[in-house]
Amino acid sequence: MEKEKHVKLHGRRLFVNVLVHIFLAILAFVWVIPIVWIVLTSLRGEKGSYVSTFFPKFYTLDNYIQLFTNTNLLNFPRMFTNTLIIAICTCLISTFFVLSVSYCMSRLRFKFRKPYMNLAMILTLFPGFMSMIAVYYILKAFNLTEGNMIRISLILVYSACSGLGFYIAKGFFDTIPKSIDEAALIDGATRWQIFTKITIPLSKPIIIYTVLTSFIGPWVDFIFAKVICRANADQYTVAIGLWNMLQKEYIHNWYTCFAAGAVVVSIPIAILFVFMQKYYVEGMAGAVKG
Amino acid sequence: MKIKEDGVIAALTRGDAATKLSAIIMGAGLAAHKQLVKGIAVFVIEIAYILFMINKGISCLADLPGLGDSLQEKVWNEELGVFEYTAGDNSILILLYGVAVLVVTAAFIVLWMLQLSRSFKLEQDLKNGKPVMNFREELASLKHQNVHVTLMSLPMLGILLFNIVPLLFMISMAFTNYSKENDKLVLFDWVGLKNFARVLNFNGNIGRQFWHVLAWTIVWAFFATFLNYIMGMILALLINRRDTRIKGFWRFCFILSIAVPQFVSLLIMHIMLQPQGAVNVILQNLGITSSALPFWSDATWARVTIIVINLWIGIPYTMLQVTGILQNIPADLYEAAKVDGAGPVVTFFKITLPYTLFVTTPYLITSFTGNINNFNVIYLLSGGGPTYVGDTAGQTDLLITWLYKLTVDQQYYNIGAVIGIFTFVVLSIVALVTYRNSGSYKNEEEFM
Secondary structure, X not given: OHHHHHHHHHHHHHHHHHHHHHXXXXXXXXXXXXXXXXXXXXXXXXXXXXXXXXXXXXXXXXXXXXXXXOOOOOOHHHHHHHHHHHHHHHHHHHHHHHHHHXXXXXXXXXXXXXXXXXXXXXXXXXXXXXXXXXXHHHHHHOOOOOOOHHHHHHHHHHHHHHHHOOHHHHHHHHOOOHHHHHHHHHOOOOHHHHHHHHHHHHOHHHHHHHHHHHHXXXXXXXXXXXXXXXXXXXXXXXXXXXXXXXXXXXXXXXXXXXXXXXXXXXXXXXXXXXXXXXXXXXXXXXXXXO | OOOOOOOHHXXXXXXXXXXXXXXOOOOHHHHHOOOHHHHHHHHHHHHHHHHHHHHHHHHHHHHOOOOOOOXXXXXXXXXXXXXXXXXXXXXXXXXXXXXXXXXXXXXXXXXXXXXXXXXXXXXXXXXXXXXXXXXXXXXXXXXXXXXXHHHHHHHHHHHHHHHHHHHHHHXXXXXXXXXXXXXXXXXXXEOOOHHHHHHHOOOOHHHHHHHHHHHHHHHHHHHHHHHHHHHHHHHHHHHHOOOOXXXXXXXXXXXXXXXXXXXXXXXXXXXHOOOXXXXXXXXXXXXXXXXXXXXXXXXXXXXXXXXXXXXXXXXXXHHHHHHHHHHHOOHHHHHHHHHOOOOHHHHHHHHHHHHHHHHHHHHHHHHHHHHHOOHHHXXXXXXXXXXXXXXXXXXXXOHHHHHHHHHHHOOOHHHHHHHHHHHHHHHHHHHHHHHHHOHHHHOOOOOO
16 A cells, blocks of 8 residues: 555656656757757758758858958958947956945945935836937037047947946945955055055956946847947948848848847857856855855 | 034134135145145146136036027128138027036035135134044055045046036936927027926927827836736746746746846847738738738837837846845744734735845835836837838837937937936926935945
8 A cells, every 4th residue: 555655656656757857858949949040050061041951951160261361341350340449448347346336335425425326227117219319419529420430439438337337246245345445544644545455356256247238238139239320331330230241232142140149249249148147146145265 | 504513614714814814816725725736736727727617617617508699601701712610609608518518617615625624624723633644645545544545536526527517417418409390400509498297288289298208108118117027027927836846947048038138028029020020021921910010110100019029128126136035034934924824915915025025125115216217128129110101109109118219310409308307296296206316325334
């Protein structure tokens, strides 16, 4: 009696387990298939976006070669360097801004601290590109919307408002014990020294997290880039370039190159993302392991 | 009225001659009270401001109420024998400069108040024999007591220039008739609340579209948030089950999709689901469907497709979040439940669900507001379409994508600005109520 029940229970558990694993396998398949599709398309020998089979009829690396050598219509290498320059500058400025603001919000007490936090919250609720047109006119007033100045414009656009996104880093600084600061103050350190010599060295995970998020930003934004670059093709970033490859006039010849470009952009970002995830988790766990 | 000890009114009524003088000659009070360099600096700023106002500012402000009225015209120049163009007014620039001058003036007034109260404070300190900082000490304090000034100036300047001024500018646009309609792109006027009335009026063309878009925005945000949340949670639970094998592999499969930039995966989906795209072709080749499925051309299909694809995007995020939380649920809770004879279903509803809900409420709120503003998913997948003839908003447009279309594509700037303001209103109702009640805001100090 007892044994029979056990066998029955065991059988049911096995059944549930098999069911769960089949279900997970189906889901995993659904999630991975579009990514496999991009990779396969980037290696596809036949041109055009309309295909009748899942697997390419023949494989080739020509798409990657065309992407980097055929620079008459869409200059991908140039877009890549543009984006790289913009991303590096953006991440330097943003990191400085975010860290300074977060430190002030977390460690210092001054009159406009609460008002600033409330203001920041209100400002982030406005849809970002509601102000896009106005930003464009402001940049134009500073003569930053022609030629190479467009790069500076984009750097400014991506980094100028980063002081609003201080929540995560502030949360991290909050976990650094205040007693460390107090000890340093007694030893005669200034607040500036505490910031640069104590807080920053203790905050590796959150600094890396901030650097990576702000570095990735310019690679994946194309709305601001589109409005500010307009028709200046030599200033395009990767995101606009890839978007253009799918427009009616290019899609037939460039579809497979688009896939190649997507792979080229995705690989470094995916790697950075994995790092970021690691440091994000560490950052969330706090500065001093309890 | 209560007079603040170090306020402006106190300075003006109870301050000495030098302090009172600094109401007109700024910095006089500072200079008289042992802060000469600072006083001079403030005075120089005052002179610069006055010069700026005389040269440019006043004319900018004077144009603001009328927003300019002279068109660019061709004038025959007798001497040279050519047509010359007169510089016509450009309302948009008048408005922008006007707003900028107003912001500069506001900053100047703040400075005026600061230097007055500062000077009064110095006066008091000197009287009471308290030490007063000289200029060098003041500079040194930028690294210590006043380090927030050093650290925050640049970030705040950035926010002012690239967020506050543009926002004020756009908000003021909502009260004008700046639009392609009736050719008001160069010269336009103030129209008061007309645009708001137009957007809210259900019978008008714009108003009808607005209510449709608003309804869909809320439906979308609701489904996108809660479906993602529930399914992500189920997925996390399935992977976290004790009997599930190769947990790391399953997680990797799902996280892979987060690591690919969103615009890439969205564009790929958009192409795959075209009438001639891979999905339709393969379905037809397999004989499952006889004609192409209208993924983007039928309103209902498009809406469902977008919500489903958003699941593909969103579930891994929820899974990541929930996995961390699940691992933190104290194990003794489960043991106690087991001792009391609770089955898996009861444990889920009595322990797992309440615990995760408690921890993830802020995450739910942010993802709800995030979805209201979810530009990428809509714009890259359906482009807001399908759009009926005569409409500016498509059937899947959110407020935010409609705003983009109205301003960038259609140049209906005034209506766009109104939509932006309404989006803000919707968002702030959701966010302020919930955020201000959340523990992290109220108990900020307790955390330390």
